[in-house]
Amino acid sequence: MARLLDDVQNYELMFVLSPELGEANTLKKVEEIKATLKAAGKLTNEDVWGMRDLAYRIRKQDRGFYVVLNFSAENGKGITELDRTLRLDAAVLRHMILKTPVGYELKTLKDYEAEAKEVEKLEAKELAEKEQKAEERLHPAKIVKKAVEKVEKVEEVEVKKPVKKAEKVEKEEVKEVEAAETEKEEKPVKAPAKKVKAKEELSDVDEKLKRIMDNPDLII
Secondary structure, eight states, rough: OOOHHEEEEEEEEEEEEEEGGGGHHHHHHHHHHHHHHHHSSSEEEEEEEEEOOOEEEEEEEEEEEEEEEEEETTTTTTTTHHHHHHOOTTEEEEEEEEETTTTTTOOOHHHHHHHHHHHHHHHHHHHHHHHHHHHHHHHHHHHHHHHHHHHHHHHHHHHHHHHHHHHHHHHHHHHHHHHHHHHHHSOOOOOOOOHHHHHHHHHHHHHHHHHHHTTTTOOO
């Protein structure tokens, strides 16, 4: 029993049918091929891709109806007969039978299309990055200008508030100085009391000396 299990192999069959069959005959042909396959083994998955463009012309045809069938069978049993049947069928443009390895991940057409979209997104992103880098290499001045503008903007934000504060303090100090000078000009200057008294005494002495000099009776 263990030997029989070891002889079981998984396969994948892809075949392309001629578009000249028409819809009804195409579906009928697919069922015929599935019946031949079941004689060789057990069908495990069916993925109909439908009408698609061919990679190159086959028997004057540019399009074909694609079908992928996965099945398991005893190693080599019925595979040769299946291959011969498909090769002799005029409705089959191309076919291919492959052994699938252990751990093979089965993917449908939708899975392949989703992967293709992800690849396109990555390629578009990489292309955009390359174009941006190329633009930067061609115009380094623009990059420098942007960097300078960014630095200047940051410095302006940091210095803006302290500068305004310093200007306010300076204006207040100027106002205080001007007010002090105005008050000084308006306030009358008073001579010191001692100086005034000394000046008055000096005037009295001068007056006495004058009277003595003018007196004719005074003998010096």
